[in-house]
Amino acid sequence: MEVKARAPGKIILAGEHAVVHGSTAVAAAIDLYTYVTLRLPLQSAAENNDRLTLQLKDLSLEFSWSVARLKEVIPFDSNTSTPASCSGDTLKSIAVLVEEQNIPEEKIWLSSGISTFLWLYTSIRGFNPATVIITTELPYGSGLGSSAAFCVALTSALIASSISDKTHREGWCSLDETNLELLNKWAFEGEKIIHGKPSGIDNTVSAYGNMIKFCSGEITRLQSNMPLRMLITNTKVGRNTKALVSGVSERTVRHPYAMKSVFNAVDSISKELAAIIQSKDEVSVTEKEESIKELMEINQGLLQSMGVSHSSIDTVIRTTLKHKLTSKLTGAGGGGCVLTLLPTVVSGTVVDKAVEELESYGFQCFTASIGGNGAEICF
Numbered sequence: 001m002e003v004k005a006r007a008p009g010k011i012i013l014a015g016e017h018a019v020v021h022g023s024t025a026v027a028a029a030i031d032l033y034t035y036v037t038l039r040l041p042l043q044s045a046a047e048n049n050d051r052l053t054l055q056l057k058d059l060s061l062e063f064s065w066s067v068a069r070l071k072e073v074i075p076f077d078s079n080t081s082t083p084a085s086c087s088g089d090t091l092k093s094i095a096v097l098v099e100e101q102n103i104p105e106e107k108i109w110l111s112s113g114i115s116t117f118l119w120l121y122t123s124i125r126g127f128n129p130a131t132v133i134i135t136t137e138l139p140y141g142s143g144l145g146s147s148a149a150f151c152v153a154l155t156s157a158l159i160a161s162s163i164s165d166k167t168h169r170e171g172w173c174s175l176d177e178t179n180l181e182l183l184n185k186w187a188f189e190g191e192k193i194i195h196g197k198p199s200g201i202d203n204t205v206s207a208y209g210n211m212i213k214f215c216s217g218e219i220t221r222l223q224s225n226m227p228l229r230m231l232i233t234n235t236k237v238g239r240n241t242k243a244l245v246s247g248v249s250e251r252t253v254r255h256p257y258a259m260k261s262v263f264n265a266v267d268s269i270s271k272e273l274a275a276i277i278q279s280k281d282e283v284s285v286t287e288k289e290e291s292i293k294e295l296m297e298i299n300q301g302l303l304q305s306m307g308v309s310h311s312s313i314d315t316v317i318r319t320t321l322k323h324k325l326t327s328k329l330t331g332a333g334g335g336g337c338v339l340t341l342l343p344t345v346v347s348g349t350v351v352d353k354a355v356e357e358l359e360s361y362g363f364q365c366f367t368a369s370i371g372g373n374g375a376e377i378c379f
């Protein structure tokens with residue numbers, strides 16, 4: 001039996017980091033996906049195939065464990081109906097299984113992803129043999145939600161495999177609300193292993209798609225009433241969301257009052273941005289774009305004061321500003337990807353010149369369609 005699932009990456013238009021501390025943030029799905037194929041052996045063949053295999057196709061890596069070894073090391077303490085957090089002890093046991101795989105040193109950043117895979121797989125499907133094949137269109141660890149898309153696509157495939165009606169349908173189809181809610185909870189537990197203290201915005205927008213306003217777990221789906229085009233620049237500077245999130249928390253412990261004001265300001269920015277995007281007023285698109293530009297500028301300044309910007313991000317901001325374009329980091333910062341608003345009136349020549357200059361620094365520029373579908377499955 002084979003089930004496929006896919007889940008999109010995301011951009012955060014406003015509110016990253018502050019959202020971990022209770023502020024509002026605005027995020028949208030993008031049309032770059034992580035794909036998971038789950039192959040379960042037939043019952044009769046399962047006895048001859050007692051392995052759980054994970055293939056990361058883009059990286060040409062394969063990891064494999066015998067089911068007996070998984071049973072020996074991982075305490076079985078959960079089931080599909082109630083998503084639960086991975087305990088510290090279980091995580092330590094899983095780390096032993098990951099270490100046994102001798103991940104190449106230059107790919108050691110994958111360890112948290114592989115631990116998450118083992119935790120989600122065994123929690124949802126138990127100790128059963130399977131082959132799981134993963135491919136992604138998202139850059140790893142760059143602010144476009146690769147970790148969330150990975151967790152959401154994986155849990156979608158795992159949950160889809162236990163849906164009783166597997167009638168073949170053409171193309172991708174979405175999951176029902178109950179399963180979406182369930183997979184989003186599991187994906188959040190997976191994100192906890194990768195991020196430490198995620199807000200849940202990344203897995204939520206990857207699961208539900210479209211554009212959302214998110215605050216302390218509360219989701220408002222946004223209906224955009226204006227065109228929104230963003231250039232995405234990947235600085236290719238590697239970073240780690242977990243470390244950046246904990247850096248902001250440490251700064252908050254040292255300066256609680258100052259940081260509270262910063263988070264409050266970000267909250268206002270996200271709410272104002274959501275209102276502009278949804279507004280049906282007679283205000284011209286150009287005027288709305290001017291407001292968004294200014295909000296992005298203020299948000300970037302506040303992210304700088306949280307300590308999550310980077311010299312490569314400053315280079316993108318300075319370069320785009322030469323062409324009268326405004327940019328802000330997206331996701332956890334510290335390198336990774338930067339968003340540049342492309343107003344409707346901006347000419348293709350201006351964008352081409354900006355892209356040419358950005359690429360001359362070794363950055364990679366691309367556009368993505370904003371606000372598409374969330375998690376989908378295919379039998």
Ligand SMILES: Nc1ncnc2c1ncn2[C@@H]1O[C@H](COP(=O)(O)OP(=O)(O)OP(=O)(O)O)[C@@H](O)[C@H]1O
Pocket residue numbers: 034056109110111112113114134135136139140141142143144145146147148150194195202239240241242330331332333
């Ligand atoms: N396709 C994948 N396969 C295996 N592991 C993955 C995959 N995608 C992401 N990961 C795991 O997620 C980690 C990157 O997550 P991280 O949260 O740091 O970055 P991100 O999600 O791309 O950016 P952000 O959280 O800022 O949006 C990788 O180091 C890896 O452990």
Ligand SMILES: C[C@@](O)(CCO)CC(=O)[O-]
Pocket residue numbers: 012015016017018019020143145195197198199200201202241245330331332
């Ligand atoms: C930095 C952060 O705000 C967004 C990462 O995409 C972390 C989170 O919300 O979990």
Ligand SMILES: [Mg+2]
Pocket residue numbers: 145146147148195202241
């Ligand atoms: Mg992430």
